[in-house]
Amino acid sequence: MRRSSEQTKALILAAARERFAADGYERATIRAIATDARIDPAMVMRYFGSKEKLFAVAAEFDLRLPDLTGIDREQVGSALVRHFLDRWEADDALQALLRTAVTNEAVAERMRAIFAEQLAPLVVRLTGDPEQTPTRAALVGAQILGIALVRYILAFPPARLMSNEETVAWLGPTIQRYLTGPAPAYQQG
Amino acid sequence: MRRSSEQTKALILAAARERFAADGYERATIRAIATDARIDPAMVMRYFGSKEKLFAVAAEFDLRLPDLTGIDREQVGSALVRHFLDRWEADDALQALLRTAVTNEAVAERMRAIFAEQLAPLVVRLTGDPEQTPTRAALVGAQILGIALVRYILAFPPARLMSNEETVAWLGPTIQRYLTGPAPAYQQG
DNA sequence: AGTGTAGGCCAACGCTTGTTGACATCCAAT
DNA sequence: ATTGGATGTCAACAAGCGTTGGCCTACACT
Structure with a gap:
């Protein structure tokens, strides 16, 4: 196979994060994300199920607040x-x-x-x-x-x-x- | 005539302001605004030309900053x-x-x-x-x-x-x- | 009474969107 | 060499959108 599915998934995810960050949910279209990732829009659906689920994964976030107990x-x-x-x-x-x-x-x-x-x-x-x-x-x-x-x-x-x-x-x-x-x-x- | 055009315009504008404020530009649809104002979507186009122009009028805004020279x-x-x-x-x-x-x-x-x-x-x-x-x-x-x-x-x-x-x-x-x-x-x- | 006009509605257009299913292609195992 | 499943493409769908043009309808005039 040309690529592993994991690689493609990562590719889609990276494009999705950029588009969602730049345009927000509505304006970031699956088609645009797919074009950025140089794959077919159908692949997005195959790997992530729906636009909503893609967003849920792409927008996973942790503040990673540091431990401040040691700080003045x-x-x-x-x-x-x-x-x-x-x-x-x-x-x-x-x-x-x-x-x-x-x-x-x-x-x-x-x-x-x-x-x-x-x-x-x-x-x-x-x-x-x-x-x-x-x-x-x-x-x-x-x-x-x-x-x-x-x-x-x-x-x-x-x-x-x-x-x-x-x-x-x-x-x-x-x-x-x-x-x-x-x-x-x-x-x- | 049942209503003056000015009244209808004001009606549309009030509904538009509410919808735009609650949903933002994309999600606030002309159809929804028209339904709120109890008129046909075509009337919105007749009176305001386009969705963009409607937004421009509905979102006109002045901060009305007070004159603070007299204040401590x-x-x-x-x-x-x-x-x-x-x-x-x-x-x-x-x-x-x-x-x-x-x-x-x-x-x-x-x-x-x-x-x-x-x-x-x-x-x-x-x-x-x-x-x-x-x-x-x-x-x-x-x-x-x-x-x-x-x-x-x-x-x-x-x-x-x-x-x-x-x-x-x-x-x-x-x-x-x-x-x-x-x-x-x-x-x- | 008849008529012009302004207010209002309806149906449809062209477009974009998310989403789907059928089809093609490739590589690894037999 | 032939299968088979994974990877990828394609065309089309149904729905929703802004937008348009034609068609009513009711009133203020003559």
Whole structure:
């Protein structure tokens, strides 16, 4: 045989990850992915069953949050920002997920699950206060997703021009405060 | 005649705004919008020419940034967050824009223009430093879009549960620092 | 009463999409 | 050399989409 099925599967998967990351679920067509992988669209169906299942495999993702217990407690914010930037740039799956979650409830639910199961536990470890954990995790998620949105998805020029280290320097203290800073007082509304 | 054309146009526009805000450009179909407005899809074409033109009208948007010159300089961050939350909740157009910009380059460009033409001038007025303006504006945009993403688009439960005032209390200082705080030192990378 | 016109509907077009089943091709084992 | 299963191609399907043109229908005029 010219190729093993495993090779072809990997070829399709690589093309799928790129297309899904660049275009999101709807606009990334099976035909385009197949063309990129230089095979027939029918092969995609044979190996992955359906477009939905292909996406599920292509967008498998782990935040790979580092063990922060050994790190200076005051450096945790910066370390987290740095880690997320690396993660966004190394793995197309996150872009695919975000681009799709915005208009696809099932994928939005997957995104919520990732944050609830991976980010929240880390926050509770750092703060030790389970009551405030959800709020603090949501704030961290908002800032992290926000910077990714303007840098990688919407491509605001000044956001693109910032170096990773400059980004870490600006966002580190923000994340640090969301994680370990005092809860602000506010008027009940 | 049963209705004036202006009434029908307004009816279509209202339905379009809702659908575009809820589903984004691709998934919001002309047929669905027409059904919501209880008219025939052909009427949409007659009154708006094409789906693209309908979106252009439905997603017209102004940030309506307030004049902040009269406000205590230290309160500007909180005032801005409050204003943006109100704006997100009052106008479907912003949700429509964000849900679409993520997978549509032309709409992403519109979003970049809105921030460049409306947010950046406000930042330069507040900081007086044109050199750092783009970076600071991008940071403000990242945090504002990030909170909107988790609250209104991805609907993270803890982000939804936060009251507007609680959100202002947490994000106000962040925006304040991005606007008027000192630029952080960082290792050139 | 008759007529022109603006508002509205219907059926169909051409296109793209995911998906399917039949057919071709190749290589390894007999 | 001949099989047989795995790899790959092809053409077509049904459905959904934006879009179009023709055809009603009801009202405001003369």
